[in-house]
Amino acid sequence: MIKAVARPRQWQQWICTACRSQRSRRAWPARQYQHRRLITTSRPAASELELETDPDSELGSPSREAPLLREDDFILRSVFDYPHIWKEFSHVSGGVNVGLFRNPYLKHPRGFLTFARVSLKKARAVVDRVLAASSVAEYRAIVRELDRLSDILCRVLDMADFVRVTHPSRLTQRMASEAWDMVYQYMNELNTMTGLHDQLAVAMANPDVTAAWSEEEKAVAEVLKLDFTKSAVNLPQKYRDRFVELSSEISTVGSAFVQEMAPDQPALVLPSGDFFGMDPLQARDLTRGGKVHLPTLSGQAALALRTVHSAETRKLIYYASRTASRRSVEMLEHLMKLRAELAALSGFESYSHLVLRDRMMARTPEAVDQFLRALAASNRPQARREMAELLAEKQKVNPLAASLDPWDKDYYSEAIRQRLKQSGRPSDHLSSYFSLGVVMQGLSRLFTELYGIRFVPKQPLVGETWHPDVRRLDVISDTDGHVAVLYCDLFYRPDKSPNPAHFTLRCSREISEAEMAEVWEQSQNDPEMIRFARPEIAANDGMAFSEQGGSVRQLPTIVLICDFPQSSTSSADQPALLSFFQLETLFHEMGHAIHSILARTSFQTVAGTRCATDLAELPSTLMEYFAADAAVLGQFARHYETNEPLPYRLVAHQVRLARRFEASDAENQIILAMLDQALHSPAARRPDFDSTAIFHGLQRVFGSGPPDPPGTRWHGFFGHLSGYGGAYYSYLFDRVLAQRVWDVVFSSGVRRGALNRRNGERLKESLLKWGGGRDPWKCLAEVLQDGRLADGGEKAMALVGSWGSTRP
Structure with missing residues (x-):
């Protein structure tokens, strides 16, 4: 019920650019700088107002x-x-x-423990007051009290979670972890406290109480109610005990799946002559005794798939890099079955049903399916054109080639990109x-x-x-x-x-x-x-x-x-x-x-x-x-x-370079989102549940390019199934919505639409300022001025999918 919210983060890497040193500038104080001219202070010329249409400007x-x-x-x-x-x-x-953060409790590492203890005292006082509520006035205050309870705990949990993974001091990290554990343990006690659930239910059932609540307050009440339901707090004790056991096991298995995933073949050892086309410095670093020792899951393997001329070598690398160990796949399937049992215990048809009820616009797996199918149909023509381009590129080398092999896609995509790169100035400029x-x-x-x-x-x-x-x-x-x-x-x-x-x-x-x-x-x-x-x-x-x-x-x-x-x-x-x-x-x-x-x-x-x-x-x-x-x-x-x-x-x-094969990339994401839904469906409870067959089947039906060959098991490397279970479609969903907002609200940037205050206020007032305090479908309908979205549901999800995810 009460929880700290950690949002998914996208992990990416960067390549730094070397640059020349700069001549020294005048030192501080700031008053010496205000007369310096490092920015243009004049108004733009009329011709500059249409810059977005002129790539040579x-x-x-x-x-x-x-x-x-x-x-x-x-x-x-x-x-x-x-x-x-x-x-x-x-x-x-x-x-x-x-x-730390101007919180005087955090002047030294052990201060985290003091902060946690003080916060727990405040939290217990709030809990006692909620459990004792009996009058209409006290019940009207319950949502505010529970929100405050969540805030008290999150002040410790969110801060400690950040510090324990970021702070340079090991001692501070350790104290933050201990504080996090202390508060998290209490939060778990609250999540199974029937009294809080019952008091909230009484408040929500009383019209004299709810009539005084704001729209935001009602939204908070619904979130808290659903959190209780997901924690099985309304079930008999033995089922709550099993819920706790399952939750713990799911956490353990999910972490093990991510940390221990491994390829069936950890490395390939091949003659160095088979790697012609690969960066010779990279190949040399991997060569011992005339053989290249290529780690299966590595940046060098990905590079080899893009650059090695030998199709047979690329085939061997492809098979190795797309085949997870049987143990990894078994661990994944065990995770899916545990989640299916947890969902059933909580009264849901599947784990996807459970997840999508919690702060999700889609609300049901059926709506997600409508979105993904519509998006696939919208994306398919461009994806097929891109595959045709790759086949044409292959036929320049082999005129008799009638089709692409799976290990051809990266190689010929890279060839086309390299030509495009050569037509422009270096990116480091x-x-x-x-x-x-x-x-x-x-x-x-x-x-x-x-x-x-x-x-x-x-x-x-x-x-x-x-x-x-x-x-x-x-x-x-x-x-x-x-x-x-x-x-x-x-x-x-x-x-x-x-x-x-x-x-x-x-x-x-x-x-x-x-x-x-x-x-x-x-x-x-x-x-x-x-x-x-x-x-x-x-x-x-x-x-x-x-x-x-x-x-x-x-x-x-x-x-x-x-x-x-x-x-x-x-x-x-x-x-x-x-x-x-x-x-x-x-x-x-x-x-x-x-x-x-x-x-x-x-x-x-x-x-x-x-x-x-x-x-x-x-x-x-x-x-x-x-x-x-x-x-x-x-x-x-x-x-x-x-x-x-x-x-x-x-x-x-x-x-242009980044978007060159955007539709093909989107198609792959669509298939992975479909896989996520399929693995978290009721199928996970069947005796014949086979995740490999499900993945390959989706590729054959929805892929424009060649599917993975039999014997491969790439989904055993799909670590996002642990953290994003049932919700992996969200990335695609938001990409479609972002493009729509950019086109409709900001006019795709035409005539300086990206700098128009009216457009910014429209986005802020209709959507951004609400956070989670208003029905998101109403927010979208208002900002896009499209009444078809107002009620959400399967039709709205399908409509969003039909807009497509690739940019012109």
Whole structure:
């Protein structure tokens, strides 16, 4: 019932670009910079207003900001681009340790345990009050009380979860893990506490209670009710015990499936002459005694499939890299059967039925099936054309070839891409226009244009951040003032995960006067609790909050993690230069952040990205369209040395290259989403359940290219089946929706549609600001002005699928 929400993250890797050192610039303080001209301050010429249609244009960088905002804008670029400026800006001489994230409980590692104990005391007080509720007024407050209970626990769980995988101190990691375990154990106790479930049910059944609830409150009540149902809290004790056993076993088996998956054949050993066409340096590194020792699951194997000329060698590599061990497949099927039993115990027809009832727009497997079939039909013509191109490419080498083999697709796709690459300038030249500071500057300008918010660098206090490289930004609204805190940990460190990610450490929530008074009284009487200066500070554990219109709100506290390379030169003024792929990645993760920033709801259960799971990737995927838009890039993209504007043809070339076989890639994702649904269907409970037969069957029916040959078992490597079980279609669903929003709301970027404030307000007011506090189908119907979507269901899902996922 009460849970911390961890959103799926997409793991990607980057290739850094070497660059020349830059001449040193003037040192801090900031007042010396406001007169410097590093951005174009004049209005754009009329011809520049249609840049998005002209790939040969050079992008201007207009600025219409007031002087103070321009100064903030320039400081923003400087603190990310020039390490010595950040060092001077962030330097604090002396000062008191304020604790991690300005939470004074976290001044030292063991403070996590104190914070957990204090939080559990607060939580137990809320639980006692909910269980004792008897009057209409008390029942009306139950949703707010349960939301507060969730917030108390999530303040520890979300923060500790981030720290235990990111903080450079092992001791701090360990203490955060212990705090997480302590609170998670209590949360599991709550999930099987029948009294909370029964009290919520009484409240929801009383019209005098529900009539006083807002739309947001009702949405929270439904989420909490479903969470109880999924935890089998309404079942007799022996079934609840079995539910707990199954949940534990599913977690164990799922982790083992991901961590222990292995190929049937760990490595291939072949004569080095069989690898003609592969990068000779890569091949040489793998060669011993005239033989190439090729690990089956490796980047080198993927490279060999794209470049080795010998079809027979590629065939051997393909079979090896597409065949998981029997143990991996058996473990996967065991996981599917355990999930099927759990779903049956909870009263659902299948695990997919169970998952899709929980904050999912699709709601049923039948609706997902309608979406995927419609999407497959929409995508199929282009996928077939792409396969025909590959066959034509093969026939240039072998005129008698009548068909493609499975091991041909990557090889001939690469051949076509290489020709396209040679027709443009090197991609590493593009990175010269994307220094990290310039990109952060551009994101702030974009959000100012669309939503009236901007990023302002803030000097971190002693103990506030976990590493000197971390930049703190305050998010400032032109109407609401300070609305969020954003910590940016964007540079590579050896002890840091290379995976880009967005963390919401604390969600938006309205804090009542009664809550502030209660926490204040507790802090005066409990020696373990910190005594803060004022009740509102105590209610926020010392972290950021706002006071507007007589209400107090905790501000969203967000962390962005990336792994961009800092300069390898000794110059203090050398900025980090991003590839276009890294630019897209940062825009994507910032899309999650802007969702958390704009969806400042009164209840944390539905704040920010805590919306329908199959809607959560829409804002982030949409941001990838902005990353490739000419007008948006014209707001900021400048050469880091010469300050010349970016020639858009470089971006257009990069985008064409990335999308060259987009339909084929989409088709593969469609088949994997169908596989996810099939494996989590009632079929998992049948004696003849055969995951391999299901996968190959889907490939034969829905694939435009050659299916995997008999004997292969690639699905044994499909690790997302553990974390995304029953919901893998969400990525495709949000990609279709993002394209539709881009086309309908932002006019595909035509006539500077990506920078139109009316368009941004339309997206914010209709969809982004609601988080999970409103029916997402109503949000989509409003933002797209399409009444066919309002009620959701199978027809709406099929309609979305018919729009397609490939871009023109």
